[in-house]
Amino acid sequence: MKPGIHPEYQPLTVVCACGNKFVTRSTAKSIHVEICAKCHPYFTGKLRLVDTAGRVERFRARYRSPAEKAEKADQAEKADQAPAEQGSADS
Numbered sequence: 159m160k161p162g163i164h165p166e167y168q169p170l171t172v173v174c175a176c177g178n179k180f181v182t183r184s185t186a187k188s189i190h191v192e193i194c195a196k197c198h199p200y201f202t203g204k205l206r207l208v209d210t211a212g213r214v215e216r217f218r219a220r221y222r223s224p225a226e227k228a229e230k231a232d233q234a235e236k237a238d239q240a241p242a243e244q245g246s247a248d249s
């Protein structure tokens with residue numbers, strides 16, 4: 159290898175959001191992942207929604223049936239009455 163042009167290829171620990179860690183090698187300084195082989199539904203065999211950004215809840219809020227929307231509106235009114243609680247941000 160030509161000296162001075164290659165990044166350092168050093169061992170590092172990959173940290174998953176589930177707490178799992180494993181060691182590999184990379185030129186990166188650190189790697190943090192949201193999902194790994196220990197917690198991905200494909201490998202665990204358990205159905206689990208991977209929803210770190212609240213996307214599922216946003217989808218459900220958008221495509222809720224009218225009856226459920228009315229129910230949610232009632233809940234929102236109650237939430238508005240509670241001073242400390244912040245209302246849902248439906249924009």
Ligand SMILES: [Zn+2]
Pocket residue numbers: 174175176177178192193194195196197198
């Ligand atoms: Zn994991």
